[in-house]
Amino acid sequence: MSFRNFLLGIFASFSLAWGMVVVYPFFKMRALEPIVLTEAADGKDGLYFPKRAGRVANGAAVYAANGCYLCHTQVIRPTYAGNDLYREDWAGLKDNGEGLDTRRETNAYDFEGEKFAQIGVSRLGPDLSNLGRRVEAIYAKGSSPEVWLYKHLYSPRGPVERRKSDCPDFRFLFEEREIKGNPSSDALPFDVAEGREIVPNSDAKALVSYLLSLKKDDAVPAALNFAPAKKKADG
Amino acid sequence: MSQDTSNSPEKDAIVRASIDRSLRHPVMFFFTSGAAWLAVSIVLGVIASAKNHSPDFLSGCAWLTYGRVFPAHINALIYGWGAQAAFGVIIWLMSRLSRQECRAAGTILTAGHIWNLGVSLGILGILSGHGTGMPWMEFPFFAWPVLLISYTAIVIWSLVQFRVRPSGHTYISQWFLVASVIWFPWVYLTANVLLHCMSGHPVMAAGINAWFRSAILLLFFLPVGIGTAFYLVPKVTGKPIYSYTLAQIGFWSLAIIAPWTGMQKLTGAPIPYFPPYLGAAATVLIAIPAFTVAANLIATALSSGETVSHSPTLRFTLAGLVCLALFGGAAVFLNLPNSTLPLTQFSLSGYGFDILGLYGFFSLVMFGAIYFIVPRITRREWLSRRLIKMHFFLSVYGVVTVALVALFGGLQQGIGQEQFDQGWDNAAARATPYAIATTLAWCFILFSNVFFFMHLTLMWLRLGRRSSHPTLLVDSHHSSPHGPEGDIDNAGPGTAAASAH
Numbered sequence: 001m002s003f004r005n006f007l008l009g010i011f012a013s014f015s016l017a018w019g020m021v022v023v024y025p026f027f028k029m030r031a032l033e034p035i036v037l038t039e040a041a042d043g044k045d046g047l048y049f050p051k052r053a054g055r056v057a058n059g060a061a062v063y064a065a066n067g068c069y070l071c072h073t074q075v076i077r078p079t080y081a082g083n084d085l086y087r088e089d090w091a092g093l094k095d096n097g098e099g100l101d102t103r104r105e106t107n108a109y110d111f112e113g114e115k116f117a118q119i120g121v122s123r124l125g126p127d128l129s130n131l132g133r134r135v136e137a138i139y140a141k142g143s144s145p146e147v148w149l150y151k152h153l154y155s156p157r158g159p160v161e162r163r164k165s166d167c168p169d170f171r172f173l174f175e176e177r178e179i180k181g182n183p184s185s186d187a188l189p190f191d192v193a194e195g196r197e198i199v200p201n202s203d204a205k206a207l208v209s210y211l212l213s214l215k216k217d218d219a220v221p222a223a224l225n226f227a228p229a230k231k232k233a234d235g
Numbered sequence: 236m237s238q239d240t241s242n243s244p245e246k247d248a249i250v251r252a253s254i255d256r257s258l259r260h261p262v263m264f265f266f267t268s269g270a271a272w273l274a275v276s277i278v279l280g281v282i283a284s285a286k287n288h289s290p291d292f293l294s295g296c297a298w299l300t301y302g303r304v305f306p307a308h309i310n311a312l313i314y315g316w317g318a319q320a321a322f323g324v325i326i327w328l329m330s331r332l333s334r335q336e337c338r339a340a341g342t343i344l345t346a347g348h349i350w351n352l353g354v355s356l357g358i359l360g361i362l363s364g365h366g367t368g369m370p371w372m373e374f375p376f377f378a379w380p381v382l383l384i385s386y387t388a389i390v391i392w393s394l395v396q397f398r399v400r401p402s403g404h405t406y407i408s409q410w411f412l413v414a415s416v417i418w419f420p421w422v423y424l425t426a427n428v429l430l431h432c433m434s435g436h437p438v439m440a441a442g443i444n445a446w447f448r449s450a451i452l453l454l455f456f457l458p459v460g461i462g463t464a465f466y467l468v469p470k471v472t473g474k475p476i477y478s479y480t481l482a483q484i485g486f487w488s489l490a491i492i493a494p495w496t497g498m499q500k501l502t503g504a505p506i507p508y509f510p511p512y513l514g515a516a517a518t519v520l521i522a523i524p525a526f527t528v529a530a531n532l533i534a535t536a537l538s539s540g541e542t543v544s545h546s547p548t549l550r551f552t553l554a555g556l557v558c559l560a561l562f563g564g565a566a567v568f569l570n571l572p573n574s575t576l577p578l579t580q581f582s583l584s585g586y587g588f589d590i591l592g593l594y595g596f597f598s599l600v601m602f603g604a605i606y607f608i609v610p611r612i613t614r615r616e617w618l619s620r621r622l623i624k625m626h627f628f629l630s631v632y633g634v635v636t637v638a639l640v641a642l643f644g645g646l647q648q649g650i651g652q653e654q655f656d657q658g659w660d661n662a663a664a665r666a667t668p669y670a671i672a673t674t675l676a677w678c679f680i681l682f683s684n685v686f687f688f689m690h691l692t693l694m695w696l697r698l699g700r701r702s703s704h705p706t707l708l709v710d711s712h713h714s715s716p717h718g719p720e721g722d723i724d725n726a727g728p729g730t731a732a733a734s735a736h
Contacts, residue, residue, distance in 0.1 A: 017494030064368020077503025172297035212456020
């Protein structure tokens with residue numbers, strides 16, 4: 001085989017796959033169009049383009065830099081690819097308090113505001129697609145979800161039911177300091193020596209804001225809804 | 236091979252010796268700094284793995300949090316050790332096979348230092364909390380152009396040598412090496428430009444990252460390892476390749492299949508349906524090149540059995556090829572859609588598979604190549620067969636444990652994850668024993684490489700044996716434990732003693 005044919009061969013074999021699985025889908029997905037809602041299918045007109053509240057971009061950078069994606073995923077796979085949807089609180093809530101099952105699979109609009117979707121590498125910890133929802137509705141029910149998350153980041157094995165967790169603590173995102181004058185309004189209600197206080201730094205604030213924005217269980221337009229038609233709270 | 240050099244053994248020996256001399260400094264630089272990065276990577280790997288089951292281990296310091304140590308470990312393994320070992324072998328083999336002296340040793344050495352600087356700053360960037368959060372691409376933004384430019388300055392000369400080689404036969408090794416030298420920048424540039432310089436859809440960005448990881452493993456480390464093995468096995472045994480046709484099948488099947496792999500890691504994520512399916516199918520098909528290459532070379536080596544037990548080079552290379560066959564098997568076993576893929580997609584298995592490829596196959600072959608090349612360029616023989624044996628056995632135990640534990644532990648973990656009616660603790664608890672076993676195995680690998688680092692450092696300081704007898708792994712009762720003494724000095728190039736090996 002001549003060198004020219006050899007080069008042609010590897011260019012052809014590589015560029016075909018390169019074009020089809022990398023470049024074409026990249027440009028195809030680059031500008032995702034909003035979905036047009038119709039009265040007949042969705043019960044309302046307008047556009048589906050969900051917006052997220054919170055410091056999404058800053059928080060995602062903290063999430064990335066501290067390697068949360070190594071143990072936590074952010075994807076609810078459809079049932080052909082795994083059983084994620086069946087867990088009671090991963091894909092939404094089995095019962096959102098009004099008898100509605102909000103669980104659904106992840107869609108392409110769920111990563112609004114992020115540069116890189118942290119789909120994740122491994123699940124040593126639970127999926128975080130709906131962490132914000134879970135913290136508000138279950139873990140911190142009736143108290144401040146921010147404080148619950150700060151506590152969790154400061155001491156993930158604190159509560160007795162979590163003593164077996166392998167999550168590292170992130171105390172470096174907090175500052176313990178002497179109270180000078182009035183206590184800080186950010187001071188957290190943690191056990192700490194008299195005259196001292198623990199406050200989250202700006203990274204911790206961004207991270208918690210981002211984690212609370214993880215609520216990927218909003219109602220989706222009919223065009224994206226792959227769930228069986230009837231949803232029951234007990235199903 | 237050209238007529239004017241090959242018809243006289245003296246001239247031939249002179250050509251080889253002058254090639255070796257021209258490359259001594261760059262090749263030794265890549266091997267020693269690669270080995271240093273390997274040490275860093277293994278230590279970080281032990282720490283990261285320990286944190287998987289003992290999260291409070293070294294937890295006081297932000298720089299040593301799991302989410303920074305693990306990326307630092309894997310990036311040091313890939314860019315510090317893997318890439319530099321590959322550079323050393325590529326520039327040496329391409330010079331030898333093209334029969335050209337290296338005329339750019341200074342440039343290569345400079346570029347090698349810049350590469351090391353880039354990797355060092357990248358690792359520090361990750362540890363100090365500036366990682367990008369894209370697996371295998373965690374180095375902060377500034378690092379990739381530095382690495383790409385120094386890469387080009389390192390390998391471009393090998394392509395030039397290949398172009399101006401005396402016309403004639405192209406060796407199988409050269410196909411694999413030339414192809415990998417072309418694939419690496421293509422893959423690296425694509426992923427970095429699309430992820431760092433252009434704004435795309437975030438999920439597609441994750442898909443491209445998954446493709447990048449797969450492509451770096453299968454289109455750079457695999458072909459470099461295979462090309463090296465195709466040189467070492469026939470060279471050490473003195474036998475021709477068992478089947479030339481099988482070698483061709485191995486190459487073209489890899490070239491055609493490997494670029495499609497990777498996106499199966501995003502099965503079920505909101506990207507178009509076909510890339511994950513194609514990725515799973517292609518990853519399963521990777522068994523074809525893996526089995527063909529491994530069978531072909533193992534058959535070649537087994538035709539001269541006792542050389543395998545005597546030669547350190549051959550022993551490492553063969554162990555690597557057995558790992559390549561395992562790697563092919565694992566590619567099938569872990570990626571069956573609707574069966575094992577949902578279990579392994581987010582489990583330890585992915586890490587086990589990567590380590591089996593990066594350490595089990597690639598690194599063992601690189602050790603084989605280092606045991607072959609270093610005596611030729613330093614003109615000193617390895618000091619002690621015991622050190623080589625310790626390195627070999629502990630490395631093989633270690634890597635086989637890391638890989639098998641992670642592969643099967645990952646499956647167990649996946650089964651736990653799929654049991655949606657059990658609490659999450661169940662799935663998490665299933666991974667713990669395997670994480671502990673992985674830590675122990677990394678300790679084995681660390682221990683084994685202590686012998687290697689010590690030995691390589693002594694060789695680098697030119698404290699190797701001044702002998703014309705290579706260090707073999709055979710016990711001869713009447714001589715010293717370090718092998719026969721032979722002549723006190725290596726004979727110079729062109730003499731009968733030098734041309735004998």
